[in-house]
Amino acid sequence: MKHLRSMLEELFEWLHQHPELGFEEYETTAKLRTILEREGIEVLDAKLETGLVAQITGDRPGKCVALRCDIDALPIQEQTELSYASAYPGRMHACGHDAHTAIMLGAALLLNQRRSELKGKVRIIFQPAEELPAGARVVLATGMLEDTDLFLGVHVSPELPAGTLGIKEGPIMAAVDRFAITVHGRGAHAAQPHEGVDPIVVQAAIVQGVQSIVSRALDPFAAAVVSITHVESGSTWNVIPETALMEGTVRTLEPAARKKAQEQLQSLAGSIAAAYGAQADFAWYPGPPAVINDGALCHIARNVAKNLMISATMQENTLTGEDFSCYLDNRPGLFVRVGTGCSFPLHHPRFRVDEQILYPTAQYFAQLTEYLLNKGV
Ligand SMILES: [Zn+2]
Ligand SMILES: [Zn+2]
Structure with missing residues (x-):
């Protein structure tokens, strides 16, 4: 395997160049399936039109932790002048879902290498149509997530310095x-x-x-x-x-x-x-409920960040929403923000993500997941 850092950056650039709107993520889904299969990660038969659920099964029995990312883009004309800017007029990854996908795929590859050390299962959800917002309910309706014990999600945040994590307990999004x-x-x-x-x-x-x-x-x-x-x-x-x-x-x-x-x-x-x-x-x-972060998970998540020398802060709440909350019906979850080091807000035609954050954030989610599986909450 090529060094993971450059592989994630390459994938991120490809995703950024090929943005697809909600429930139309065919190319993205095919690309992810190819990588997962090549790396020997099982793709579950979820029968989703777009999006995927993959699974890594550890050598010992245990809990099931889900890593969720979203894969859809927005109907925006990109104005970034990046070498890998959108190849499709009027469509853009302006909410960082390309970065989320690269991060969670990176975490999956790292966890796959550690399979013999893992207790339990990791499920990786590549969710379609977060922006509509309708994708989470479609993924849940497959019934593939019923035995999942807890959910971890990520969203980029232009308000935080590049790579800094935002971890806060309680309701954080509306x-x-x-x-x-x-x-x-x-x-x-x-x-x-x-x-x-x-x-x-x-x-x-x-x-x-x-x-x-x-x-x-x-x-x-x-x-x-x-x-x-x-x-x-x-x-x-x-x-x-x-x-x-x-x-x-x-x-x-x-x-x-x-x-x-x-x-x-x-x-x-x-x-x-x-x-x-x-x-x-x-x-x-009624749309998605508020995103409510579990207190015990926040505590562990901060400690894992400290061990990796990644800075973590309490980010302010926002009244924007996220359908990550749909997964948390009576189950604990944690939605972590990661700084992009970018001065343009989400959904702006000049929004961009610093690629440097991809690999360390993937490492972070891999370590957090391994801790939660092997040591528990
Ligand atoms: Zn968005
Ligand atoms: Zn988003």
């Missing part, structure tokens, strides 16, 4: 829910508003009214956001329309805040509409 409210009024001539019920005025009152949810209804210590991001109504200047639509997102870290925000949103929309003689239909589309 539940991502979507809502839509349709106001039904009664159309009329713009010059005769008293003949109808103007849904635009009702909508404006609802947009204002729901601003009080975070400031008045939720615990000030429970971080939350209610954003209305899309409003639509009417088709011309002299007609009062029949309906007005709005949609947006609620982001919360705590389950209690999530429930309260939903209830309050529905109740405010309904009662404000009623006060104006209109009616509001409310739809709630």
Whole structure:
């Protein structure tokens, strides 16, 4: 095997050059399958259209630890001028999923060499369609992960110096829910508003009214956001329309805040509409729950970093989401951030990852996994 460091950098550059959108990751999946098979790592028969689940079985029985990465890209036109920039117009690995894939593949190769020392199994999840976000649920639906004891995940972070790890216990990323409210009024001539019920005025009152949810209804210590991001109504200047639509997102870290925000949103929309003689239909589309890191895993993860002389810090929480949380239904997990040493934010057309971080981070996940299998939590 070529030295792992250069192999991971090569793979990362190939992935970066060949970005594929959610559920279209065919080339990526084929590339990963070729490498895993060449290295003698079992690819499970998960029957996924895109994405893979691989497995390394240690010589002694024990627990099952899953390493999860995501493999999809974004519909963004890259502007980095890297020698290995995207070969596909309008598609880019702007969220670092190419780096996650190289890191977890590297960890798998290192663990595969240590098979005779391992107790239990390592499962490596190359998940499709994180950005949609829909991939985690598709992978879970294969039933291949049921006996998994704990999950480890990684995400790059432009806010941290290159290679520095962000490890923090508790909720670190938000539940991502979507809502839509349709106001039904009664159309009329713009010059005769008293003949109808103007849904635009009702909508404006609802947009204002729901601003009080975070400031008045939720615990000030429970971080939350209610954003209305899309409003639509009417088709011309002299007609009062029949309906007005709005949609947006609620982001919360705590389950209690999530429930309260939903209830309050529905109740405010309904009662404000009623006060104006209109009616509001409310739809709630629950997304992935908050990412909650297990305290004991965080403690071990920090010690492993210390042993490898990798610096680790407590990173601030964020109200962005990650469908890594879908795996953690009553099972412990740890989502680690790793600094990219890059000044552009995630999803920016000039976002880039310093390749130097790939090998040490792969080593880190290999050692953490081996510790968790052989010594336990
Ligand atoms: Zn993203
Ligand atoms: Zn991402």
